[in-house]
Every structure is written in structure tokens, then in C-alpha cells.
Amino acid sequence: MTVTEDIRATLSGIREEVARLHAELPRNGLVVWTAGNVSARVPGADLAVIKPSGVSYDDLDAESMVVVDLDGNLVEGNYSPSSDTAAHAYVYKHMPHVNGVVHTHSPFATAWAARREPIPCVLTMMADEFGGDIPVGPFALIGDDSIGRGIVETLTGSNSPAVLMAQHGPFTIGKSAKAAVKAAVMLEEVARTVHLARTLGPVERIAQSDIDSLFDRYQNVYGR
Amino acid sequence: MTVTEDIRATLSGIREEVARLHAELPRNGLVVWTAGNVSARVPGADLAVIKPSGVSYDDLDAESMVVVDLDGNLVEGNYSPSSDTAAHAYVYKHMPHVNGVVHTHSPFATAWAARREPIPCVLTMMADEFGGDIPVGPFALIGDDSIGRGIVETLTGSNSPAVLMAQHGPFTIGKSAKAAVKAAVMLEEVARTVHLARTLGPVERIAQSDIDSLFDRYQNVYGR
């Protein structure tokens, strides 16, 4: 796949946005070293922009971002794409409404993932943002499309934009890369808060009808 | 309701103050993304200044602040008011001595709220600032005046400037917006410290007479 001229104009803005959004990861305590990545679909092309492999967050800029096709192959860039590229690409290929994907090992979300335990919907903020429990995906090894398939199978038909991949960590999706980053930030916040709540005693799930009405309002009336 | 000329001069200073106080929320670890808000009553008018909806803390300034009446309707501003405006407005309408309101989902306070458990008064700092246990308010859905009523009913007659709304998060009040922000900061600090204390064993409530004398001294002798 080559990059056509009309796509090239779009690409420049997306590279900028994806580079800028990566700064939200360390800023919100979601990553250490280089262990997390953001990608965005390129509208009108079977392409995505993603973090280069092994580059520190301080050194990321629009130019260092990498363009890949939806099989995860490098199309354009001075670095190798993130080792998680195959999972991002699989999501774009199989979930056409998704335009942004984020992967981190944020500690509280990953702690739930380590126990293979969904985060129960016990906070109104969770009902708003996730529309129910945050589900656990399968244990999958890197190297083929297992991780991508696990994400897609778990999130298809779910309200939640976040999945906890078993003994690995979270992936979040969104209508835009910014929405996927917001989901990653809110996920860690609710993973932390429910962890803290459960440390000192049981917590009650919110009634399903209340979850549904909160989620509906937040997604529609509130206008996100 | 319209904004008269003599109110307009006051408003400008209040917009500045409310914008500046919002910076204390992320600085003190009380919020992520846009999930918290500060408001201030406009003296001499049935108005309040509050955070616009969905604007990030980095982008808040005096100009972006929104003016609402005490039914929560927009009076002046370039953005929609925070989705929590109805709760703030209800408090100003029914608690005339309150001039500032803060809402966050700060994680330790929200963890107590998730368990619907009051924070017991086990620290001299809690006796000073809160004058007793920090109470839990009812579970209430957004969309009508349930949250506002829950805050007012729980805090009326209580020493505490903070209420933990069940499975939602804290609201704090004050004689000024700055005092309400201070209460939100101190609330999270005591919520955290008592959480940590209780993780490794039981803690003893301070004797009521000692709580009363500490609170009285702090509020009167110490001159706050």
C-alpha cells in the first residue's frame, strides 16, 4: 500500500495528534519507560499511525510516528512500529467504527487483569463511561493475531470501551484516538477507586436499570 | 435573570478566582481528565460561577467560566455549564451561608463512598477540619434535584463541610470557594490516611469531648 497525495495532507495532522496524545500517558501515570502506545486510524485509507518501538516519550514527535497498514506492516517511518502493532491493526480491520486504540500496563487496571477479574460497576462514573462491568479478555501470547482477536471478541457487543487482557494489561478503543486515551485514563481511575473500596470491604453493584439509564444519558443526552 | 452593571464588576473577579481554584484540583491529585468542578456564589445576586462542561483543566480561564442562576440555567457564557450544575445550584438556593461548592471523584474519598461507609473521626486533623465523622449521602441519579437534596439534607446540622454521595463521590462546601477547595483537599488526605490505617488493623474513634474541643478551638480560637 502506498500513501496517496490526498491522504498525505491528512496524515500530517494525525501524526501530530498521536504524538501529542502520547504525552497524556506518562502525565496520567499510565506508563513507565516506553511501555504503552496510542494509535489512530487514517480516515479514507486502510492505514493507521502508531508509536515507534522503543522510543522514549520525551523523544516522540510527529516525525517519529510510524504509518502501518491494517495487517500491521510498515508503510512509512524511520523506526520499527511498536511491538503491539498487530493487535492495534487487527482491531481497526475488524471494528470499522473504532478510530483510536490505546494499550498500557497501567498498574491498577493490570492488577485486575492479573487476577482475571472484571471490574464490577459500582460507581456512577463507571456506569457513565463504561456502561457496566469492565470485562476480561483471554490470555494470549504476542506473535500472531491472538491478542487482536481477544480484544475484538471481548468488546463486540459490550458497552465498555476497555478490555483487561488476562495477565497482560488493558486495551481501550474509541471513536477517536483522544476518546481511546480518555477511556484509558478513566479506566485506571475506576480500577484504582474500586480496588481501594474493595480493600476494606465489599461493594454493591449498581442496579442494572440505573446503570442503563446513566449510560444512556451520558452517551446521548450529555452529548458525548 | 440578567446581569446588572454593578454585578458585572464583581463577576470578573469571581471568574478569575474560580478559574484559578480549578488548578488546585489536578495539583492535589483530586481529579483526572475533566471529572471535577468548583463553583462560587455571586454575592448580591441569585447567581453562581461554575466550570464549563468538558473543558480540560489546562484550557480553563476566567473567560471560559459560565454564569448560572440558582435553578442551574445558563445566564452567561460561551460553553454549557458543568453537568453537575443542578447540584451546585440547589446547594446555593437552600444553604444561604454557603458561598463555594466543590465536586470531585478523588479516589480515596470515593472508595469510602463506594462502600457507603462514613469516615470515622480518628485523627486530630479530622476533628479540627470536619468536627466528627464524614457522613454518607444517599444514592441519587443525575437529572433532577436528587443529588442537591441529598447533599443539603446530609450536611444540614452537621459540622462536616464534606459529604460522600453513595457510589458516586464527594461534595464539599465552604464560606468561600477557596474554603470548599480546602475541604476537598483535606477530605482526600484524611480519606487516604484513615484508609491506610484501617488496612493493617482497627482504629479508635477520638472521644467525643475531645473532638468537640478540637473543633471549637480550630474554628474559633485559631481564627478560621
Add this chain to the structure above:
Amino acid sequence: MTVTEDIRATLSGIREEVARLHAELPRNGLVVWTAGNVSARVPGADLAVIKPSGVSYDDLDAESMVVVDLDGNLVEGNYSPSSDTAAHAYVYKHMPHVNGVVHTHSPFATAWAARREPIPCVLTMMADEFGGDIPVGPFALIGDDSIGRGIVETLTGSNSPAVLMAQHGPFTIGKSAKAAVKAAVMLEEVARTVHLARTLGPVERIAQSDIDSLFDRYQNVYGR
């Protein structure tokens, strides 16, 4: 007591140092809002320099610092002295080798204080810095010399430069204000680490002979 001319020269440097050391408190996560204070003895005079009451850490400078006598009375300054001045002054009056005092409500240390539980000496770093367990002082109300007496009685004859005042928080002492600040920082670090260790299981106290030899080496051979 008045400030003589030869003391005045010394005072200026001490005001600078005490102001600068206050910045270490928020920087190391020991305080929120205005809830902690540092003081230093003025050599050659029965005086100490301490934080003014209710001033935020951002606004502290050499000029805003307050000079008090060893009964805690204001001698010089534009603000009231910290409400904890009586405790600091009592320590200087009764422990002539102490030249710096720090008080915070740092959360992990205060959590141990809330349970009235000494921190057991289970880390080599604790043996180095504290020479044994970190002791708990009595429950004491502010307003007379109870807190000061509790500190002095608990620390007299102890290796530890830190005491956990019951259901209140830590005080640390040092040969200099900087040493007392270091003790406050190290105290919170060991309070946190031992808290974390104990959360998942029991920890073994280091043998007394090893504690003694580590403490002796650190204080003497290592040259602190």
C-alpha cells in the same frame, strides 16, 4: 526578649534556610495545603525561626518566617506563628542538642500513628537512620505543653529522631533543620515500605545486634 545586632546577622541566614526547607515538604509528598511546618533554633539565643500560620507553601519566603522565643511567644514577624509553635518551642527548651524540628501529617506515618502502633525495624535503612523501632507518643490535645512533653518524653533516650504522636502525626528532630527534614522524609519512606510489606504478610524484625551495628556504622563510620 529582643533581637540583638549580632543575632540579627545570623537570623537572616536561618530565615532563608527554613523557608527553603519548607519546599521539601510538598516536594516529598509529606503535606497538603498548609499542614506541616519546619523550625530551626537560633544559635546563641533562646529563639527559633518557624513557619507563619496559614500561609501556603508557594508564598513562603525568608521574610514571612516568624521568630519566637522558647515559650512560643512571637518576637518578630508579620504573621502569627504556626499553631504548632508551642510543641517546637518545648522541644528546643528541653533538648539542647536539637537544632531543628519538623511536624507533618504525612499519610503513611500518620496511619501508623492512628493505630498507635510503632513501626518495627525490619529494614536495614531503618536501622541506619532510626536505630530501632519508631516509637508512638501519647495522645495529647493542642493548647498547652502536652504535645511538647509527649515528644520529649518519648524521644529522650531513644535512637529514633522521629515520634508518631497518637492519632495525630509525626514530629522529627535533628542536629540541624535539614537533618530533621531528612528524618521526616525517611520516616514517610519507611512507614510506606513497611506498610506495603505488612499488607501481604508478616515481616521479621532485624536482630538487635545487627540493628546496633548498622546504626553505629551509619552514625559514626559513615560520618553523618
Add this chain to the structure above:
Amino acid sequence: MTVTEDIRATLSGIREEVARLHAELPRNGLVVWTAGNVSARVPGADLAVIKPSGVSYDDLDAESMVVVDLDGNLVEGNYSPSSDTAAHAYVYKHMPHVNGVVHTHSPFATAWAARREPIPCVLTMMADEFGGDIPVGPFALIGDDSIGRGIVETLTGSNSPAVLMAQHGPFTIGKSAKAAVKAAVMLEEVARTVHLARTLGPVERIAQSDIDSLFDRYQNVYGR
């Protein structure tokens, strides 16, 4: 041992790098005050560059770094070498493939060390970076080569670049000083995440064959 002219050119770059890498320690929350140190082997000489003793991270620069021989004796520098120098030097002397060593008391790793409990390999990220459980070394007092021997004996034949010295804290090694710093950062991250996971329930070790294939891929295919 003296410093020859061709070594001198190399030394200048290593001093720069070691000074710069120290900034990663406080930035990643691994140390407070002066309680951690980084060293690098000087290629082509039986020398290492290490942190001076008792100097704060803000004041470290290339010039303040200290050169020692592999028995830990000072060769060049304006300060005394770190009190942990003997342990670093012992590692360089006995593990010729190691070119960087880091020591911290990072709180979560030290909490596991306090319980003398290895961190079980329950996360894919641990399999990638550590190739199995993170082992505990013996309890050893400072002052002779006990700590150095404990590190070398525990890490020889292990995949892990990190050892938890009992009731003391972690040491990490690497092919470069930067790799050892990365190991220290990743260690604290997995120590924290597994701590959080275990707080609310049991976690399952990843199957040995999966650990082996993840470690092999990360070290070889992924190209680190």
C-alpha cells in the same frame, strides 16, 4: 590504578551518562533524598563510575561523579564514593558481561524484599523483562563483600536482571547502565502491580513454557 590518557576520553562520556541516568531515579519514584545510586563500568579498564556519597540528585553532574577501581577504592573524584560502592565493584569484578548496576530502595520492590518473598511471574511484562520470578538474595550487612557476593550468587544462572536483597532493597544489572536503570524502573512497576493484584486475591503464575517463549522473543526477536 591510574587513569591513562586513552581512558580519560572515554571517562568523560561515562561521567555524563551516569550523572544523567541518576535523574531517572527520582523521576520514576524509585528514591527519596540520596538513597539510590547508578554505576557504569569503564570499558577497557578495571574501573567504574559511581555516585558520590550524600550528594542530592539536584546537585549531581558529570564532574561530581567518582571513579573507583574494582575493589571499590577511590581513584579519582572530589567526593567519597557512595557507601554502596563495594557491592557495585564486586559485581563488576565477578560478572564480566555486566556494564551497569543500580541500587535503590524503591518502596514496592523493597516491600517484597522485607518479606523475603520472590515476586512470582504472573504478568507477560515480567516474562518479557525478567524471564521468570524475581529472586530474593540473602540478608547481608554492609562493610565487607557480603552484599556483592549475595547479588552475584543469586543472579548467576538466573534470567532476572534484578535481585531483592533480604530486608534491604533491590539491585539491578544490565549490559549498560541504561539497561540497569530500565530494569530498576520495570522492577518497581511489576513489584507494584503484583502487590496490587495480590491484595485482593490470588494470582496464577504463567506456565513455564509461555514464560520461556515470551522471554526468548523479547530478548531475541524483538531485538533488545
